[in-house]
Amino acid sequence: MPRARKTAKKKVSAKNTRNNTKKNLAVLLLFLFLAGVIVFVSYEAWNFFTSSPFFTIKDVRVNTNGNVALSKLEREMKDLCVSKNIFLVDLNWVADSVKKEYSQLKKVEVRRVFPSKIEINFIQREPSVIIKANYDIVIDDDRTVLANDDKIDKSKLPRIIGINLQHYPPPGERIDSAPLAQTLNLYGVLKANGIAGRFKVNYIDASNTSNILVKLDDFILKLGRDNFLSKLVKFEEISSDPKVNLKDIDYIDLRFEETVISPKKVSSVKS
Template sequence: MAVAAPADKRFRRAQVKPARKRKGLLLRRWRAAAVVVVIGLALYTGRRIAAVVTELEIFDIEHINVRGNHRLSTGEVLALVDGLRGRSILAIDLEEWRRQLLNSPWVADVSLRRTLPASVEVTILERAPLGIGRINGALYLVDERGKVIDEYGPNYADLDLPIIDGLSGRSGAADTSGGTPAAGDQHSDIYRAMLARRLIDALRGSMMAGLISQIDVSDAQNAVVLLEDDPTRIRLGHERFVERLESYFELAPALREQVPVMDYVDLRFDERVYVRPAQKKTTNQKGISNNEAARRPISPRLQRATPKRSDGRRGA
């Protein structure tokens, strides 16, 4: 007769066979190795194909098309990037050639674009001349930052630009935020050029714009202008240029009745206008010099005099 005995719970049958576990681990390793090999072969093949394609003559640059240039000739642009010809369009570093083009003083910005199979498009943004800077006795085209573009000559005779005095030709590393410069920055070319630009922009479109012959920005807070056929220096300050020039045109006839030849007229002080006669030391019949006579009042509203200096005396 069979007797059923309870199973001893301390002993359990193994659920996973050891041989099958080792076999699955090896299979996964082989699969991972195969994937690595396939990826490596794909990368190698891709590089070889890219190298072969890059070396195909069909991708050698033959044409360089230039657009956007006006003052800078196409030949000058091509001379700067002539090294592109014959090189693979797929292998060239366009940023490197862009930096080379930016070395030209006429180029403000430039972009280069590939056009397959063998052309490069060069688009130029030129600097706009602000005026003709008189620097160390020579004349140069300068931009709105006071940077020299090119020496002024007969090839630029078609440009109707004012002469700008007071620039050094070295654009400083000053702040360009557009705010009022600090005292230590007033002699920076960039602020002087900004003053000239604001003056020119304010007058643009008006009849007065064509009358400006010269602009002196030696003081970055005081623009001094000369008009065509008028030797009087007109001090306009750094704001309200149109209003102050209009005042000059209104007052000039009355001023010349009393002072036929004026050195400067200072219009920076609202209702007070200061006039300095041209230095001409002659004596009239009463024994009074013309300079002394010129300091007498013209009218109750307008008094011509020279501005006071910091020591309380009137400047010459």
């Protein structure tokens, strides 16, 4: 009897194994069938989307914000994209190409407007200061060189002097200079606390980074190399004092704990 029971159990186990194998095979075949259907449908869908005339680019819209200098960008993009399939245009490549050619653009966004239009939006770089060297170099707050444009009113931009450059940087290049970064940081503080709005920033002299000079209107601030915010707060207290006439001041030295105010020298004429 025990031997008969063992034989019966073996038969049942073998039968279960065969059934499980059949089930697994059926599941595998079903999976392969569904995968094949998905691949086929995906291929046909992709083939439809990339070959249908419905998705052929018919227009490119560049939001130039009235900038006439960028009007040719729209023509160039139309020549590049029109008549191509909207799914086959590499948007990142288009954005990089635009930024490379137009250095005045800080950010470029290219997007598809279905079914047949490409739209390009951008943020334009704003001129911040002029580096005075053997030539004028206009840069933005990010130290990126802008193309010399006659429409830029350079008279309204402060000058930075004392920056030594190894070569003339082309438009679009970001100038890697610690003194320049230090100077722009100072100018950012001047703008943030409103001093650059109340006074004309004629120039910032960075020839000695241990003692940066700023000429406001007709007087000079000596600011040292750091802690610009606290020093400029002290200057605001001085400038708001009704007893102080800034027109009579030659320079204000804010480098030390005790502020030094030097009046303009009055030339004496002998009779």
